[in-house]
Amino acid sequence: MIRHQIRPALVLLLAQGMLVPAALAETSDAADPSQPPAAGPYAPVAGPEGMGSGEHGEPEGPDRFALELFGDARGSGNSIDALFALARIKQETGEYREALSAWEQALDLVREQHGRWDQRNVTALAGIGASYRGLDDYQEALEHYGQAVYVNRMNQGLHDSSQLTYLDRITELHALRSEWQEATQLQEYSYYVRQRELGEDAPEILPALYRMAEWYQRTGAILSARGLYERAVEIVEKHYGNDDIRLVEPLQRLAKTYRMERYPPAAAARREEPSFRITSGGPPPDRDLHMQQRHTLNPYGVGERALVRSVRLQLDHPDIETDEQVEALVELGDWYLLFDKWNQAMATYGQARELLRRSGAPEEQVEALFGAPTALVFPIPPAPNPPPWTEGIRTHEGFVDMVYDVTDRGRLRNLDITDAEPEGLLDFRLRRSVRAARFRPRFVDDQPAATEGMQYRHRFVYYTEPRQETARSDDH
Incomplete structure (x- = not known):
């Protein structure tokens, strides 16, 4: 079994060394850049209350109250809050240059009135980064998101989860620049932060684990993704037992890695799109991993057993709808077909049709699944x-x-x-x-x-x- 563990010493070194913007490092009054500044108090204020901003004050998504807040803030004489709200309005309407100007003015005011380490610097810097992202200036966006992370760490700590929103944006920018190694390092560090916060074996870690595994799949690191899904199965079994319905998701994901190994994502058709648009696999697989996989016999039986187990759990569970059970059977039949198990595929498809008809489904529903060729x-x-x-x-x-x-x-x-x-x-x-x-x-x-x-x-x-x-x- 492959286990995936983030090495703490390596991640700590990465976290301390990366994303320390020169613009802040050169102007910092702190003797040790890994410690909060010694001079003056700082207040961890996330941003204007009620702005509808994203987690930790970063602007994201529609804000239906922005206009009202802008008027209220301007009327109260709070120039920083007014500029935050104005910048958000401009950003939502796609006026990125105007948004950038407002964020920069807000940043200047925050630094003049509260210093360079006040948490409101994070909100403004992240807003500037988002504006540059909207203008397709990825380098400037990276620099300002990096400054936001740096100030946030000075206030909240090196491994605080409040930085993860900004790390996600930086990861996206590296991916847009095809800088996959840097993006993967950030994804791994984010997962490490979640592990520290939630615990390596806690059920609460599963969403972060799945996210990390999905990134590995996207970047062609199928074996690393498989190791995480195996870990997810162990976590669910440990906390909920061997017959819990929550095992279905990690078992299906685990089986998919074996299918992806035989049929890489660039060849996998989107089943929901009749035009057979191709699923994007992100960047080309890592060469070393690709060579490793070429010399690794795909243990088909492991993936099959995982998928069969997930189907049985769904068929035996009283609360699973018939449509979901049929979908699970069809997926298993597709698996058999792709791995040249013709007899098993035909028997499984037949079981799916029988289940549909026994449930009283109209024949049109059977035809929707089996009435025309479906690209796998x-x-x-x-x-x-x-x-x-x-x-x-x-x-x-x-x-x-x-x-x-x-x-x-x-x-x-x-x-x-x-x-x-x-x-x-x-x-x-x-x-x-x-x-x-x-x-x-x-x-x-x-x-x-x-x-x-x-x-x-x-x-x-x-x-x-x-x-x-x-x-x-x-x-x-």
Whole structure:
């Protein structure tokens, strides 16, 4: 069993060394930057009361009271609160430059009236970071969110959970800049803070554990995600027993990692989207992990047992709705199909249909699940990369239209490209890629049947230079 543990010494070093903005480090009056400033008291004020701001005073989401608060604050002579409210109004309406100006004025007033370490600095700095994020200036946004974290730590402590909101924003910015190592370090530190706060084995840690595991899945660290889901199963069993319905979620998540190992996320179709848009897997998997996985035999039986156990828990639980039980059975049938267990897949699909009919569901509901092929894996090649330069580059939406058949075994056959724009750019790669597609076939009279003439349009973004545009116009 793989266990995931954050090494405290490494995380402590990371926390002390990262996100210490030069702008604050250079002006700090404290002899030791890891300690609160020695001169003067500071009040941990989260921001204007009732502003409707996010956790710890950071502006986020709609604020229906902002206009009233702005008027009240201005009328009372509280310039800082008035500027906070004004900045929030501008931010909500997408006027990021005006919001930035208001946040900066508020920050100046806070520092003049209360000093550089008052907690209201955190609110203003985070607001500035959010404004720069809205202006797509990720570097400035990172710098100001980093300053917000630094001041917050000086007031609340190195491992206080109040910083997590801002760390989430910084993680997002690193991801937008494709700085996956930095983003992962922040995610791991946030999880470590939650562990310190809630306990490693407490049931309350499960949401943070799932969040960390989802990040690992997004970044291709499937084995690390699997270790966390195994830990989640242990936590639920320890506190609630081996037959508790709360085991369903970690068991399903655990099984999914085995499916992802065989069919990486870039190949997994979104089942809820009929156009088969592809689930984003985030950045490419880490090379070392990818090599490790190539030499690791996928223990199919472990994932199967986890999924079977989750299905049994749902079938045996009196409070689980029939629709949820059917969905669990269909998911298990899909698993069997993808792992080439044809007989088990057909038997499980049959059990799902029988359960639906026994519950009195209309035949239309059965048809919705089994009346047409459903894409389980539909590999799509990546879109063309943008050029390294941006001057004069134009963005276009291209497409490739295809027609294909799905066999009664769920395989794609007789693929034909019927139209493409631009012709020849993605046709060959798409044709080669989708040959590996897997479907749940349609059923006629409860028997799998072939389907002919399936249509799909794949859309993608591509780039041209002005001279290419001229050449294309001349050709037409």
